[in-house]
Amino acid sequence: MRILGIELPDHERAEIGLTRIYGIGRKNVFQLLALAKIDADKRIKDLTKEEVARLTKALEKFKIEGDLRKEVNDNIERLKAIRCCRGIRHILNLPVHGQRTRTNARTKRGKRKTVGALTKEMWAKLEAQQRAAMAKKQS
16 A cells, blocks of 8 residues: 555554654654554554545654655754764764774674785785895895
8 A cells, every 4th residue: 555655565554564654663653543543453454545544644744754854864964064073973974873983883884994914925025025125225
C-alpha cells in the first residue's frame, strides 16, 4: 500500500509498517495512530480507505520525508558555514557526537589505511639508496 508516495509492506502491523516513513519512529508512531484513531495491531493490508484518509490527515501534523530531510541538511550546512566544532567534524567526515575514533568509527572513516609500515622490498630499496649515498660522500 502507498501512503504519501511511500510503499508500506502489507503484511506488517501498522505500528511497525509506518516506521518506514522518514521521520516516524517507534516512539511517535503511537501518537500518529492515536490521532488517526487506528488500532496499532491492525495489519496495513486491512486498513480501510477511511482509515488511510485519517492517517494521511494525521501525517500532515508531523514533519516527515522531504521537509525533514531538508531541515536536517540545512542545519548541517549552517554548522559547516559557521565553522563550529560539529561543523568541522562534518567537513572532515568524522563522528560528531564525541565518540571514540582511535579504534572505532569505521563506518564514518572508511576502510583502514596502514600508515608508516613498509614492505621488505621497500626497506631493501631504501637501504640500497642510503648505502649508495654514503658511498658517494666517502669518495
